[in-house]
Amino acid sequence: MDAQHRRVDTDMPTPLRYTAFSTTPTGGNPAGVVLDATHLTDPDMLAIAADLGYSETAFLTAPPDGLGEPGRAYTVRYFSPRAEVPFCGHATVATAIALADRVGPGEFVFATPAGTVPVTVTRTPGDGTTTTTTATLTSVTPHVTPIPAPDVEEALAALRWPATDLDPALPPRIAFAGARHLVLAAATRGRLADLSYDFDRLETFMRQRDLTTVQLVWRESADVFHVRNPFPVGGVVEDPATGAAAAAFGAYARELGIVPDTATLTLHQGADMGRPGVLTVELRAGDARVRVGGAGTRIPSPPLPQ
The missing domain is CATH 3.10.310.10 (Diaminopimelate Epimerase; Chain A, domain 1)
Structure with a gap:
C-alpha cells in the first residue's frame, strides 16, 4: 500500500485543526498544522495529510539560520492529500494563528519552498469575552x-x-x-x-x-x-x-x-x-x-x- 493511502501510524503526531478566513470553525478553509515535523519523512507527511483529508496540512521544522527569533521563525512545508505544494495561503494563516495561540500575536516568518513569507497576527476584542484573531501574510514577489x-x-x-x-x-x-x-x-x-x-x-x-x-x-x-x-x-x-x-x-x-x-x-x-x-x-x-x-x-x- 502506498504512502498516500496507508493508515497513519499511531505514534505519528496528530495535526492541529484550524480554519482560515472565517471567525467560525464551520466557515473558511480548514487546514492541518503539525507544529513539530522534525522526525517525519516525506511519506509520513503525505500520509498524515491524506488521513486528515483537508486540502493542505502544514508541517513545521527549524528555520534556516538567521531567519528570525526563536519561536517566531520556522521552515514550513505543505502537503495536500496527494502531493506536496510549494505554497498554501490558508495553511499559512492557520499556522500563524496556531502559533499565536501558544506564544502570542505578533510577527512570524516562514521559510517555504516558494520563498520567505512574513505573517502578522493581531487580536481584536469583540463583544464580552470574545476576540477575533487575524493573520496577514506577505507573498513572495508575484x-x-x-x-x-x-x-x-x-x-x-x-x-x-x-x-x-x-x-x-x-x-x-x-x-x-x-x-x-x-x-x-x-x-x-x-x-x-x-x-x-x-x-x-x-x-x-x-x-x-x-x-x-x-x-x-x-x-x-x-x-x-x-x-x-x-x-x-x-x-x-x-x-x-x-x-x-x-x-x-x-x-x-x-x-x-x-x-x-x-x-x-x-x-x-x-x-x-x-x-x-x-x-x-x-x-x-x-x-x-x-x-x-x-x-x-x-x-x-x-x-x-x-
Whole structure:
C-alpha cells in the first residue's frame, strides 16, 4: 500500500485543526498544522495529510539560520492529500494563528519552498469575552503571464464552460504569488455558482501546465469579487478559501490595471460550498508583493472513538 493511502501510524503526531478566513470553525478553509515535523519523512507527511483529508496540512521544522527569533521563525512545508505544494495561503494563516495561540500575536516568518513569507497576527476584542484573531501574510514577489488561446480552450472544455460565459473585461492569465494559478473570470454570478467540471480532464490539464488551482472569479463591484478554486491536482474537488490564489489574483488585478496600485480588495469564497469565508487582499504602490489576510480559529477535535 502506498504512502498516500496507508493508515497513519499511531505514534505519528496528530495535526492541529484550524480554519482560515472565517471567525467560525464551520466557515473558511480548514487546514492541518503539525507544529513539530522534525522526525517525519516525506511519506509520513503525505500520509498524515491524506488521513486528515483537508486540502493542505502544514508541517513545521527549524528555520534556516538567521531567519528570525526563536519561536517566531520556522521552515514550513505543505502537503495536500496527494502531493506536496510549494505554497498554501490558508495553511499559512492557520499556522500563524496556531502559533499565536501558544506564544502570542505578533510577527512570524516562514521559510517555504516558494520563498520567505512574513505573517502578522493581531487580536481584536469583540463583544464580552470574545476576540477575533487575524493573520496577514506577505507573498513572495508575484508575476503574471499570458496563456495561449488553445490552453484557455482546453481549460474551458474541462470546466464545461462556453467561452461566451467569460467576462471580456478580465482576460485569462497565469498568475503566480508562490504557486501558479489560472485566472478565469465569469461574466455572471450564476455562471460562477454552477460548477460541475470534468475532474480527470482538468487535473491532466493542470499537471501539464504546473497549475496549483484554477482561480474562477466574478466581479461584483470595483473592489469586491467572488471566487472559487477547483483543486483536482490536490485530490480535492474545490478549495473553500485559497490564500495563495488570492495573492496571485491581487497581482493579476494590478497588472491588468483593473484596480489602483494601492487598493484593498475583498474576496468572498466558499459560500457555494456551505463554508463562507472572506479574504482581504491589500496592494501597496511601490511594493510588488501582495498581502492577504483574514480571520481564523481552531476547529475542535472530534471525539475519540469508543
